[in-house]
Amino acid sequence: MISRRLPGSFESNPLTREIASFRREGRPFLDLTTSNPTRCGIPYPETEILAALASPAVLSYDPDPRGPARAREAVAAWHGIDPGDLVLTASTSEAYSWLFKLLCDPGDDVLVPSPSYPLFHWLAALEGVEARQVPALRSDRWDLDFQALAWAVTPRTRAVVVVNPNNPTGQFLSRGEWRELLAFCAARGLALLVDEVFADYALEPAPDHLPTALAETGPPCPLFVLSGLSKIAALPQVKLGWIAARGGPARACLEALAFIADQYLSVSAPALAAAGDLLGLAKGIQAGIRSRLASNLAALDAERARRPSLGRARVEGGWSAILRVPALEPGDDLVLRILREAGVLIHPGHFFDLPGDGHLVCSLLPADFPAGIARVGEIIEGGRPE
Numbered sequence: 001m002i003s004r005r006l007p008g009s010f011e012s013n014p015l016t017r018e019i020a021s022f023r024r025e026g027r028p029f030l031d032l033t034t035s036n037p038t039r040c041g042i043p044y045p046e047t048e049i050l051a052a053l054a055s056p057a058v059l060s061y062d063p064d065p066r067g068p069a070r071a072r073e074a075v076a077a078w079h080g081i082d083p084g085d086l087v088l089t090a091s092t093s094e095a096y097s098w099l100f101k102l103l104c105d106p107g108d109d110v111l112v113p114s115p116s117y118p119l120f121h122w123l124a125a126l127e128g129v130e131a132r133q134v135p136a137l138r139s140d141r142w143d144l145d146f147q148a149l150a151w152a153v154t155p156r157t158r159a160v161v162v163v164n165p166n167n168p169t170g171q172f173l174s175r176g177e178w179r180e181l182l183a184f185c186a187a188r189g190l191a192l193l194v195d196e197v198f199a200d201y202a203l204e205p206a207p208d209h210l211p212t213a214l215a216e217t218g219p220p221c222p223l224f225v226l227s228g229l230s231k232i233a234a235l236p237q238v239k240l241g242w243i244a245a246r247g248g249p250a251r252a253c254l255e256a257l258a259f260i261a262d263q264y265l266s267v268s269a270p271a272l273a274a275a276g277d278l279l280g281l282a283k284g285i286q287a288g289i290r291s292r293l294a295s296n297l298a299a300l301d302a303e304r305a306r307r308p309s310l311g312r313a314r315v316e317g318g319w320s321a322i323l324r325v326p327a328l329e330p331g332d333d334l335v336l337r338i339l340r341e342a343g344v345l346i347h348p349g350h351f352f353d354l355p356g357d358g359h360l361v362c363s364l365l366p367a368d369f370p371a372g373i374a375r376v377g378e379i380i381e382g383g384r385p386e
């Protein structure tokens with residue numbers, strides 16, 4: 001009955017089943033996987049947020065496929081770009097689906113340097129498109145592997161998708177990688193999609209990092225930059241994202257993008273009316289998030305100082321950290337053991353296509369991160385179970 005774009009089975013994995021049983025039995029656990037900022041005790045200017053969402057503008061319906069001028073002007077002012085280069089969406093995820101519709105026919109593919117954000121697989125598959133992973137080279141960072149990318153291109157490849165800074169590695173593109181990526185896409189007639197939802201959260205950036213692709217005004221290939229309120233203002237529930245076209249080739253697609261948007265008109269009036277005021281609050285909200293990220297990273301480093309078996313990758317940016325641990329048992333077994341024995345939920349690296357069993361991925365947002373990481377450290381230091 002259902003199309004082949006969907007998964008063959010909706011069976012949950014052993015970790016999800018274990019979490020469900022904890023919840024059923026009312027057993028508490030510390031969740032070091034949550035990246036939902038509204039659940040982490042981050043201070044929000046609540047009165048101002050509610051006031052922004054209560055504008056009289058929500059009482060009328062005045063649809064514009066690209067998003068009304070006032071909302072686009074607010075987003076454009078935030079980024080320092082032209083409002084005419086923007087199309088507003090209900091989320092960054094929706095922005096992906098519109099770009100895949102724009103660029104790809106069913107059966108086409110896009111290349112995704114991995115490790116990366118796991119949702120791409122299904123966002124692409126639901127458009128009849130294959131997101132093909134191209135593993136990065138691991139040195140002391142995850143370097144884009146341009147040789148592997150070149151080998152992966154087929155006549156059906158339409159785009160490369162990168163996240164800057166990446167999720168979960170936190171790594172920004174280097175300026176050298178950026179120049180090579182633009183030339184790579186231009187030489188092969190590919191579009192370049194850059195997801196910059198975490199761009200405002202640089203923690204330990206490398207000196208030659210690319211802070212944003214938006215500064216690129218005349219790229220040699222169609223360049224689309226994606227972002228939204230979900231991370232910029234830590235308000236995922238408001239549901240406002242956007243696509244910024246950079247340069248002539250991407251701008252030439254704006255009318256077609258507006259045609260796609262016109263079929264959905266999906267952004268709600270409250271989100272559109274509030275965009276300017278919410279962006280006005282974003283710097284203050286970001287300060288609260290940044291302070292949480294920094295204090296949790298310090299708690300992680302304090303735990304590492306006590307536990308030689310616990311390592312971490314440099315967190316250039318974003319909301320997650322990658323832990324390095326001895327690969328003494330399969331990653332799935334280790335995270336189940338940490339949940340059962342320590343009451344802490346953490347993700348195995350393979351959920352994010354990190355190779356091997358020596359990585360765990362945690363969010364740096366939770367208020368109870370210090371307690372949780374101390375329990376994880378104890379289990380890791382205890383070594384392999386009997």
Ligand SMILES: Cc1ncc(COP(=O)(O)O)c(C=O)c1O
Binds near residue numbers: 091093117195197229
């Ligand atoms: C890299 C990345 N892109 C996009 C999204 C989704 O953002 P939105 O809530 O705007 O759909 C996320 C959510 O975590 C993300 O990590």
